Amino acid sequence: xxxxxxxxxxxxHDVVIIGSGAGGGMxxxxxxxxxxxxxxxxxxxxxxxxxxxxxxxxxWESPRRGASTVRAFGDFDAAYGGWEIEGEPYTRAxxxxxxxxxxxxxxxxxxxxxxxxxxxxxxxxxxTDGLTDNWPITYDDVKPYYDRVDRMIGxxxxxxxxxxxPDGIFLTPPKPxxxxxxxxxxxxxxxxxxxxxxxxVLTEALxxxxxxxxxxxxxxxGRSCKVYADFSASSCLVIPAMKTGNLTVITNAMVRxxxxxxxGVATGVSYVNRDDLQEYQVNAKTVILGASAAxxxxxxxxxxxxxxxxxxxxxxxxxxxxxxxxxxxxxGGFLPQLLDRKRFNEDGAGSVHIYSPWxxxxxxxxxxxxxxxxxxxxxxxPSYGFGGGIHNQNGTVAGSDGNKKPAGGFGADxxxxxxxxxxxxxxxxxxxxAIARATNYCEIDPTVVDKFGIPVxxxxxxxxxxxxxxxxxxxxxxxxxxxxxxxxxxxxxHGPEDSWGLExxxxxxxxxxxxxxxxxxxxxxxxxxxxxxxxxxLFVVDASPFVQQGDKNATWTILALSMRTAEYILEQRKKxxx
Amino acid sequence: MNxxxxxxxxxxxxxxxxxxxxxxxxxxxxxxxxxxxxxxxxREKFEMEHxxxxxxAAKFFTDHEMAxxxxxxxxxxxxxxKSGSASDAKVPEFIEFIVKDIPTHQVPxxxxxxxLDMQCLKRYNASFVTATKQQQLEMVTDIAYPEKVKPGMxxxxxxxxxxxxxxxxxxxxxxxGVKDLGYVGNQPNKWEGVxxxxxxxxxxxxx
Numbered sequence: 163x164x165x166x167x168x169x170x171x172x173x174x175h176d177v178v179i180i181g182s183g184a185g186g187g188m189x190x191x192x193x194x195x196x197x198x199x200x201x202x203x204x205x206x207x208x209x210x211x212x213x214x215x216x217x218x219x220x221x222w223e224s225p226r227r228g229a230s231t232v233r234a235f236g237d238f239d240a241a242y243g244g245w246e247i248e249g250e251p252y253t254r255a256x257x258x259x260x261x262x263x264x265x266x267x268x269x270x271x272x273x274x275x276x277x278x279x280x281x282x283x284x285x286x287x288x289x290t291d292g293l294t295d296n297w298p299i300t301y302d303d304v305k306p307y308y309d310r311v312d313r314m315i316g317x318x319x320x321x322x323x324x325x326x327x328p329d330g331i332f333l334t335p336p337k338p339x340x341x342x343x344x345x346x347x348x349x350x351x352x353x354x355x356x357x358x359x360x361x362x363v364l365t366e367a368l369x370x371x372x373x374x375x376x377x378x379x380x381x382x383x384g385r386s387c388k389v390y391a392d393f394s395a396s397s398c399l400v401i402p403a404m405k406t407g408n409l410t411v412i413t414n415a416m417v418r419x420x421x422x423x424x425x426g427v428a429t430g431v432s433y434v435n436r437d438d439l440q441e442y443q444v445n446a447k448t449v450i451l452g453a454s455a456a457x458x459x460x461x462x463x464x465x466x467x468x469x470x471x472x473x474x475x476x477x478x479x480x481x482x483x484x485x486x487x488x489x490x491x492x493x494g495g496f497l498p499q500l501l502d503r504k505r506f507n508e509d510g511a512g513s514v515h516i517y518s519p520w521x522x523x524x525x526x527x528x529x530x531x532x533x534x535x536x537x538x539x540x541x542x543x544p545s546y547g548f549g550g551g552i553h554n555q556n557g558t559v560a561g562s563d564g565n566k567k568p569a570g571g572f573g574a575d576x577x578x579x580x581x582x583x584x585x586x587x588x589x590x591x592x593x594x595x596a597i598a599r600a601t602n603y604c605e606i607d608p609t610v611v612d613k614f615g616i617p618v619x620x621x622x623x624x625x626x627x628x629x630x631x632x633x634x635x636x637x638x639x640x641x642x643x644x645x646x647x648x649x650x651x652x653x654x655x656h657g658p659e660d661s662w663g664l665e666x667x668x669x670x671x672x673x674x675x676x677x678x679x680x681x682x683x684x685x686x687x688x689x690x691x692x693x694x695x696x697x698x699x700l701f702v703v704d705a706s707p708f709v710q711q712g713d714k715n716a717t718w719t720i721l722a723l724s725m726r727t728a729e730y731i732l733e734q735r736k737k738x739x740x
Numbered sequence: 741m742n743x744x745x746x747x748x749x750x751x752x753x754x755x756x757x758x759x760x761x762x763x764x765x766x767x768x769x770x771x772x773x774x775x776x777x778x779x780x781x782x783r784e785k786f787e788m789e790h791x792x793x794x795x796x797a798a799k800f801f802t803d804h805e806m807a808x809x810x811x812x813x814x815x816x817x818x819x820x821x822k823s824g825s826a827s828d829a830k831v832p833e834f835i836e837f838i839v840k841d842i843p844t845h846q847v848p849x850x851x852x853x854x855x856l857d858m859q860c861l862k863r864y865n866a867s868f869v870t871a872t873k874q875q876q877l878e879m880v881t882d883i884a885y886p887e888k889v890k891p892g893m894x895x896x897x898x899x900x901x902x903x904x905x906x907x908x909x910x911x912x913x914x915x916x917g918v919k920d921l922g923y924v925g926n927q928p929n930k931w932e933g934v935x936x937x938x939x940x941x942x943x944x945x946x947x
Contacts, residue, residue: 207784209782213781213782214781214782215782216782218926218927220915220918220926221913221914221918222913222914222915225791225794225795225837225841226837226838226841226842227834227909227910227913228913229838229841229842231841231842232786232787232790233787240782242784248786336931336933337931337932337933337934338933338934338947339934340934340938340942340944343934343939343942343944343947344942344944346947347944347947367742375745376742376745378928378929378930379928379929379930379931380925380926380927380928381925499942503938504937504938504941505922505923505924506924506934506935506938507924507925507927507929507931508925508931508934509925509926509929509931510931511931541923541925542925543918543923543925543926544912544913544917544918544921544923545913546838546909546913547905547909548908548909548912548913549905549908549909549912550905550908550909551901551905552904552905552908553886553901553904557887568885568887568888569885569886569887570884570885570886570887570897570900570901570904571884571885572815572816572880572884572904573815573816573818574818574820576816576817576904577817577818577820580908580912580921581920581921581922584921584922584923
C-alpha cells in the first residue's frame with residue numbers, strides 16, 4: 163500500500179447504526195419502517211438463515227461431526243467467531259478473568275443465543291435491597307415496549323402472575339420432554355418452582371406476519387432457522403428492514419471510531435473494510451451504537467478528540483466500568499429409570515421447554531439477588547462427544563441381565579450400553595445476577611492493537627464473594643434436585659476449590675453495563691433515552707446502557723430499550739433536535 | 741405463515757407424514773461427507789480453508805498404527821445382529837481426521853498405541869496387530885476396566901478410555917450409528933408432548 167487514503171463519502175445519512183444484532187437490528191428496523199434512511203455497519207459478513215443455516219444437517223455432514231474445533235459451539239451452530247478470534251486479541255489485567263465472545267456477522271450474537279426471552283422485573287430496575295444503583299427508568303416505563311416486542315417477534319410462555327418475572331403476551335409453550343417431566347415432579351417435592359419456558363420461537367403463526375414460518379420442532383434454534391420461526395436479528399429485523407429500501411447494510415465494516423466536530427457533535431464513523439483493507443468514512447446526522455457492550459465501549463474510548471479528550475461520551479469517566487456478565491454454574495447426570503427408553507422424536511423446540519424462575523427470599527440467604535435455572539435433556543442428535551465417558555456410567559447401574567458389572571469394557575455388551583443410555587441425560591444450569599461494580603471494568607490497553615491497528619480492550623474483572631456464594635447455592639440446589647430424581651451425577655462435582663463451578667466472567671455471554679444510563683451526567687454516560695449526555699446525536703442501543711442486570715437473559719430488554727430509543731429518535735427528528 | 745407453509749419454504753411437500761420422513765432422510769447411497777465443498781453456505785472462509793488443509797494434510801498415523809486402531813475399534817464396537825462394526829462405519833478414518841483437527845489427541849494416541857505394542861511384545865513377543873485374537877482380547881481386557889486396573893496398566897487404561905470415546909463418537913455420528921440408536925429426530929414434525937403410553941409407563945400422567 164503506497165498511498166493510504168481514507169475513502170470519504172459525501173453523502174450524509176440520516177442515521178448510521180454500528181452493529182446489526184438485537185439492539186442495532188431493532189433500531190434499524192424501527193427507523194427504516196418509519197421512512198428514515200439508515201446505513202448499518204456490520205463488522206462481519208452477511209448471514210441469512212434461509213440460506214446459511216445448518217438446520218437439519220446430519221452429524222456426518224461435518225468431518226468433525228459437529229465438534230467445536232473451529233466454531234465455539236460446534237460446526238452446526240449459526241454463530242461465527244467465539245471467545246478467541248484470529249488477529250483480534252484482547253487482554254486481561256493481572257489476576258483477573260474475562261472471556262470475550264464476539265460474533266462478527268449479520269445478527270451478531272442473536273445467532274448463538276438460546277432464544278430464552280425473559281423480561282426484567284420491577285425490582286431489577288428499582289432494587290429493594292439498596293445494594294446497587296437504580297435505573298433512571300422503571301418497569302412501567304419499559305412494559306409497553308416489552309409488550310410491543312412480544313407482539314412483533316413472538317415469545318412462548320405461561321402467565322404466572324409472579325411479581326418480578328412479569329408475564330408477557332405469550333404463544334403456547336412446548337410441552338416438557340420426558341426427562342423434563344422427572345425434573346418438574348422432583349422440583350415440586352423439594353420446593354423449587356418450575357414453569358414453562360419462555361422462548362422466542364413461533365409455536366403458533368405470528369398474527370399479522372406473513373414472512374415468518376412456524377416451528378417444526380427440530381430443536382435446532384442454535385443453528386438459526388431457515389423458515390425464520392425463531393428470533394434472529396437478521397431474519398426478523400434487518401432483512402425485513404432492507405426490503406423497505408430504507409436500510410442499507412455495509413458488511414465487513416470494522417469500526418475504528420466515531421468522528422465528531424469541534425463542537426463535539428458526531429458527524430460520522432470511520433471503519434476499515436475487512437475484505438479490501440481500505441479505510442472508509444461515512445457521514446451521519448445521528449449515530450447509533452449497537453456493537454455489543456464491550457465493543458461499543460471500545461469504540462467510544464477509541465474516539466478521542468479535542469472535544470472529547472477522555473473518549474466520546476465519557477466526561478463522567480464511567481465508560482467501560484460496571485461491566486457485568488451473568489453468573490453461571492451447571493451440573494448433569496443421567497436417570498437410571500430411563501435406561502432402554504422407548505424411542506420417539508423428542509427434539510422439541512430449540513429454546514427451553516421448562517425453567518425455574520428465582521423462587522427464594524434473600525432474607526434467609528447469605529448472598530444477594532438470585533438466579534434462574536435452565537434445564538435440558540432427552541434424545542438429541544448424536545454429535546462429537548456422544549457416549550463420552552461411558553466408563554463413568556455403565557458401572558453404576560445394573561446391566562441388561564440385572565447384574566452390576568465392572569465399568570468400561572468393550573464389545574457387544576458395551577455397544578448395547580450406548581443404546582441403553584441414549585436419552586437418559588439430564589442437565590441444569592443456573593444463570594444469576596452478578597453485581598455491577600465500578601471496580602470491574604474494561605479499558606483500552608495502551609500497548610496492544612489488533613490486526614487493523616485498532617487499540618484493544620483490557621479487561622479487569624473479578625468475582626466477589628456474592629457471586630461465589632450464589633454458585634454454591636446453585637450447586638446445592640442441583641445436587642438436591644438430581645438426588646430427588648434418583649439421577650446419578652456424571653459431570654464434575656464442584657466445591658470450594660473451584661468456586662463451586664462458577665464460570666469465568668464472559669462465559670455466559672450476557673455482558674452488559676459498560677455505558678450506563680442515569681440522570682446524573684457525572685455518574686452516567688447516557689440519559690434515560692440512551693442518548694449520550696455529552697453528545698446529543700449519539701445513542702447506544704445494545705446492552706451497554708444496563709445499570710444492573712437481573713438474572714434474566716439480556717436480549718428481550720435490549721430489544722425493548724432499543725425500540726424505545728428509536729421511537730425517541732423519531733420524535734426528536736420531527737422536532738429537528740437530532 | 742403456518743406449519744404447512746414452513747415446510748413448503750423448506751422445499752418439502754406436505755403429503756403425508758410418511759412421505760415427509762422419507763423426504764428428509766439422506767439417501768443411503770450418499771457417502772459420509774468428508775470433502776468440504778468449495779464454498780459452503782454459512783461457513784467462514786477460514787473454516788473452509790482449515791478443512792481443506794486437513795483433508796490434504798499428510799497422514800498422521802502410520803499404516804501400522806491404523807491397522808492397530810482398526811482392530812481396537814472393532815473390538816470396542818463389533819458387528820452384531822443390529823448393525824455393523826466400527827470399521828464398517830469408517831471409524832478409523834474418522835480418528836485419523838479428528839487427531840489432526842484436535843491435535844491434543846495426537847500424543848496420547850501415538851504414545852498409547854506404542855505402549856500397547858510394547859506390552860504385547862513383552863507378553864507375546866508380537867505387536868498387538870500380529871498377536872493372536874485371544875492375546876489381543878486378553879490385552880484389551882487388562883486395560884478396559886478402569887476400576888479393576890492392575891499396577892502398571894494405568895497408561896493403558898487412559899489410552900483405552902480415549903480410544904473407546906473416539907470410537908463411540910465416530911460410530912454413533914454416522915448413518916449406521918444413528919440408525920442403530922433408533923434416533924428418529926432431525927426432521928420436521930409436530931411436538932405434542934410425551935406420548936401417553938410412555939407417560940403411563942413412568943407414572944407421569946399428572947405431572
